[in-house]
Structure formats: structure tokens, C-alpha cells
Amino acid sequence: MSGIVWLDALSLALIGVGVGFFLAGSIGLLRLPDLLSRLHALTKADNIGLGCVVLGLMLQAGDAFEVWQLALIWLLVMLAGSLACYLVAHSAVAAGAAGELPADAPAHPATDAPDGR
Numbered sequence: 001m002s003g004i005v006w007l008d009a010l011s012l013a014l015i016g017v018g019v020g021f022f023l024a025g026s027i028g029l030l031r032l033p034d035l036l037s038r039l040h041a042l043t044k045a046d047n048i049g050l051g052c053v054v055l056g057l058m059l060q061a062g063d064a065f066e067v068w069q070l071a072l073i074w075l076l077v078m079l080a081g082s083l084a085c086y087l088v089a090h091s092a093v094a095a096g097a098a099g100e101l102p103a104d105a106p107a108h109p110a111t112d113a114p115d116g117r
Contacts, residue, residue, distance in 0.1 A: 025044070025046050047081060047082075050078070054073070054074040058070050
């Protein structure tokens, strides 16, 4: 077998593993009991899944510029996903893990503390 066939097979395998992580994260989102567990499963599985998909696509890239674009996309999506997960979890904890904020909840609970910290 030639080297290109192995490269294609490795690329396909990495993309398949990434799709598997996406599927596992989706199942975790549906099956886990509380919000924080769901966020943990979904965020971790999505970051690893996207990483595998991006690595598989990098093997198919035509030049180094495409590889850098894919790496930048992966980095930005990881940062955005982690930040969104943090903000949702922080809001849930501030609301007593109720899942949604009450109407009179402060926007930043730490800055509205009685001692001013």
C-alpha cells in the first residue's frame, strides 16, 4: 500500500474518533443527573472530539497555511467553549444550582458582597 492510502486511513480514523467523542458528549448531556456533570462531559468531549477532527483534517491539508488556520479554529473554539461553560456554571452556582437565575439576582454576586470584596 502506498503512503497516501495510510494517510487517508489515519485521517479517517481520527475524524471517526472525534465523531465518537461528540456522540459520547451528547449522550452525557442527556444522561447525567445535574448541570455541572453535564457541562463537564459536554465540554471535555467536545474539545477532544474537535481536536481529533482537526488533526484528521490537518493530515489532508494542502499547505502549512491551512494547518495554521485549523489550529487557530481549534484554539478559538476551545477558548469559547470553556468560557461559555464557566459562565453557565458560575450563573448556576450563583442561583443555587437552580438552572436559571431569579429575576432579582445580581449580575456579579462577588461584587455585591456586604463586605465590599
